[in-house]
Amino acid sequence: MEKTDVLIVGGSAAGLMAGLTVKRRHPQKTVTMVRKASRTPVPCGIPYIYGTLKAVEKNLIPDDNFIKQGIRMHTQAVESVDRGNKTADLADGTRIAYDKLIIATGSSPAMPPIPGLQTGNVFGIKKEPEYLDMIQKALESSRNVVVIGGGFIGVEMAEQIALMAQAGNDAGAVQVSLIEMLPNCLMLACEQEFCSDAESELRSLGVNVMTNTQVKAIQGNGKVTGVQLASGETIPADAVVVGIGVTPNIELAQQIGLEADPRMGIKVDAYMRTEDPDIFAAGDCASKFSFFDGQPTCIRLASVACSEGMIAASNLYAPVRKCMGAVGAFGTTVGKNSIGAAGLTTKAADDASIPYVVGEAVFPNRHPGGLPGCILDMKAKLLFHSETGKIIGGHVRGGEATADMVNIVAAAIQGGLTAEDLATMQYATHPLMTASPLGYHVMLAAENASAKLTGSRAA
């Protein structure tokens, strides 16, 4: 029987981060990772396989990095866990005795309740190299592709399939349609104006963006031929990609008697502990609460998963690190725009009856604006709590520095900074990298809000 101090089930973001953290925080402990997938794809990189990288092989996380750290790896399913004897049985018959177990089984693509999903060439986005390769082959031989779902994954897939089509031999012969139920793509994460920008970018790439549109059924006999809409219209399709969200993989946890909810995931506390003192859960499979109000949330992002994996691994032998709750920080790129956000949208704040003021800044991201690569209308939109003045959300549209600017906001949210703090701080600027020091977006948007805030903290 194999023995390990720490057994990690799952080899994507949370699992890998947990493994690395155990090796960093408890270097004397042995770590074994068991995952089902033959290799781990870079999860956020999946859409870029199709239009940019052009091969699944180029989007795999090298196992070497983890093996070098002394992490033992098994490519197997875990069949069962005996919590009493603290052993796990793998599908190949291997039994592993563990001292601590981290469940990081991730999530699976959610599928809408419509008929025809089992038709050939209809795909979710499974994090398995062979499956992702199958999608590539299907896309390569398709003339009409429909993407269902206009969240991140759907928007990124639609963009990349459009690029793939453009690069093909008969450019323009492939029609990509993106179908979103809500009034805008990315609406749950982004401000309305940024959603519209993203849709314009998609359209300029030739994507047929259909918002306020519901899918009724997938058509086809054996292989998909079309997508029938609630309106009655049918969009022809040789391949369909569904990206409407994910559901947590809780089967193993349920099987061994741990509390888990099909939507919320495996129940954990702020230390990522399950009910079993020797079992932790982290990442997409684990339950989450909001940073803002402590309420359960379904925000499932790689950044949350990594943070949770690190926290779970740090707490194995004593509760030293507490999860501060999911903030929701992300970035994406659509056409020539990058969009990112951290924290609440105005809609989310409205829905939660949180009073806020908005500060905005639109300014070139170079100074002078005539420098190469300048985006003249880079924008930051920040939300501050009306009573405390603390930042609760921030949205940025700009160039490739967008995600890092969002992380100023993310750090400010998690650090409890106010509009007044952010307005009077000093920021690094440079002609070739940022706005002018007169117009640095975070500062200017904070100053804009600070001027509106009454009762904000004075010096």
Next chain:
Amino acid sequence: MEKTDVLIVGGSAAGLMAGLTVKRRHPQKTVTMVRKASRTPVPCGIPYIYGTLKAVEKNLIPDDNFIKQGIRMHTQAVESVDRGNKTADLADGTRIAYDKLIIATGSSPAMPPIPGLQTGNVFGIKKEPEYLDMIQKALESSRNVVVIGGGFIGVEMAEQIALMAQAGNDAGAVQVSLIEMLPNCLMLACEQEFCSDAESELRSLGVNVMTNTQVKAIQGNGKVTGVQLASGETIPADAVVVGIGVTPNIELAQQIGLEADPRMGIKVDAYMRTEDPDIFAAGDCASKFSFFDGQPTCIRLASVACSEGMIAASNLYAPVRKCMGAVGAFGTTVGKNSIGAAGLTTKAADDASIPYVVGEAVFPNRHPGGLPGCILDMKAKLLFHSETGKIIGGHVRGGEATADMVNIVAAAIQGGLTAEDLATMQYATHPLMTASPLGYHVMLAAENASAKLTGSRAA
């Protein structure tokens, strides 16, 4: 006699920011700005006139932006100020009555105590369009250019003159030499390894980088012919650019009896007030104290100037905003590297006997690393106070997002965040914009330090 509520003397970073802030915070007040320069060059953009923009005209801040806000502008020198009657006399005889006066007269290029500085074609970097144009003409007709001083301005000028030479008709015919007294360029602001990277980049552009090198004299009769070093060697030169720092412009303040030090500037308190309750000073001409220990400092950056201009203008009628002291946040680009920092270097911390631990992270700035534009060895190096765990400095080398990543550090320093805070936060990541969520530089470097810190804040 003209009348104005607020008179601002000086029209660069601090003055412009002060003007905009008065109009934002006190919209009913009239604002008049008096500056000597015919137009205001983008101060940080000056080096980029030569190799990138190719015309002074392209590096001017449009006055329109300020005139549209209702700011009246005079292009004149201020001859005298009568503090008792609260009036200012301009060189053209105009007398302006003011209620509040903001002195933002900036700084002038410092010149080293060596003979021959008055020789033709020896230039400081004056923020005057006509003078900058004269430099361009001189550089265009020079085959040997020597830059004295390897700080930001010197390094940026050397890089841009090298690019200018490359773009010329007889590429390679122009030799640019950069002379620095200290063991490394950028040494007062950057970590040693980043200084070396910058020097390598300069060398790969053909710049003759000479560190540990002192200048003894400028040679030439009428027009410069060479730069004589302390070693006795002479470097041939048709043009010399001196960039060894700046000295505050305190003449007006001294003339009207305000306390001012030739090195430290016009004495102000944390509200940017001089001894005269109706006179404020901000920017390069004003005295500064360090964010870290409250001691006087000579950090003169546009970011500091803008922050001070905003604070001075906010405090005209009541002290509502306090300067938190100069942090020192900046970015620069040398060849294909961008470098930036906020707060203390390890050397500065050592010199001040501040105990610290260093956290480092080297990781690709894209995920997967095969994506276009990836810098495989983007690096963050963060310094945390050993006792409090608070971040006191951060250094980044990477791509165009470097400055924004530095601003995560800048916000964290000014917000008092710890290694533990920064390690467990969630950060936005995206394949085309950042490192993977497993390797986001700020998080990973903070975690690296957090693991070393004893007595750091636990949850």
